[in-house]
Amino acid sequence: MQPATPSTTELRDLPQPLPQTPAELPDIPGGWTERTWTLAGRSLRLFLPAVPDAFLDDPQVAEAHARDEYMPYWAFLWPASWHLAQAVCRQPWPPGTPLVELGAGVGLVGLAALATGYRVTFTDYDPLAVHLCRVNAVRNGFDDFQAEVVDWRRPPDWRFPVILGCELLYEDRNHEPLLELTRRWLTPGGWAWFADGGRTKAERFFRLLPRYGLEATILDETGAVLSNLRVGRYQCLVVRHQSERAGPAGQPPEASPRSTRAEPIEPNR
Template sequence: MIADLPEIAGGWRVERIHVGQHDFKICRPTDPDALLDGATDENIPYWAYLWPTSYDLAAWILSTDWQPPGEVLELGCGIGLVGLAGLAAGWQVTLSDYEPFAVQVALANARLNGFTNAPGSVLDWREEPPQQYAAIVGCDVTYERTDHEPLLNFLDTALLPDGTAWLADCNRAATEEFLTTARERGYDIRRNELPAVDFSNRPKSTSVLRRLTRRG
């Protein structure tokens, strides 16, 4: 339990998550399903789960030679594993989510791992971004078709002209629709299948990383 996090249904647990050559201490809900009581379709606590793609994207960040030339924004930070990987890799990462409690938990996890000054932001993709970024990373952010246009609008304004977006997911059908629209709006896209990080009870899944840059 972290002192600055409130009690929740099912309680908290702190565990070590091994990714690449790094071990992260992660505080997360002991039983994320216990948070579903009273949740609406628009407010399901997806942030409370550690999804397989977040492990795979975190591992890629820790192993890649690519380095952002400036500040990075993580979209949909959830518990914060991907953002922690970025911080551990030396990136200047702002952890953001639509859900304020997710940002609170992610920042608590950043402090738990020694990143006491990591910035966080509660963001709604339908609103203007607070600034522009050299890179934007996101994990499983394209599965809702209703989010596609707001997300692309956000990328249009939040990315610097020569910026890069790295979006990973488990190859959902809705993502292909998002990518088609992104191409129509002037983005070049490169695809890379990510190696799967092995962890207990991992479901069978394949994570795919897409790199989006503006054409020309």
């Protein structure tokens, strides 16, 4: 059984590659492995790349990087994803709440949301990541979900009361497209939960929020409110449209005066 809060080393120290490529998946550099996590009282078995760094030596990845600065970030199971998955399981959102995961990667957070009873749309820029999310969802017994390739620079015209994303703030060039997408997709009274490992880039993202009519509360891994961003430690920016009353994430705001960015959002802790 895995520890309650896996360390970075434990998340990165993956089991040996499977002896054969799973029938549902293509061959990849370094091969596939699998791990089991328990979330929402349910064991979730995930296929994931056994050696994520092996993609960096792949000629196809090099070509994609030359075209569009592509990096295979999806192949890593980022530590922040575990904390966000736990936070999603704790929230009192109504069963069937529709939500979207951005940069879903191997799909851990979206699977936790499915296990909790929410309607999930997995999205990623990489078609292989989207396919992996489908495979992992189906092998865990889920069939009521969506999985789509999405480019933040040219997003579809969608709306969601809850947006989720892990480790999305690592490159400045992604901040403006992500903020514009959030402004457009987030319904009134909705929340975007952006989990971050304490990257210095988060400061720039945070400063840009008002330009897009957004503001954020910062939470730590327990759901407690932080007064400032921090470096090198987990934090979650819970983003909403400005001038909305803070309340349970994903539910309509109350008609009352504007909240401050440091006001608690009343998560179920």
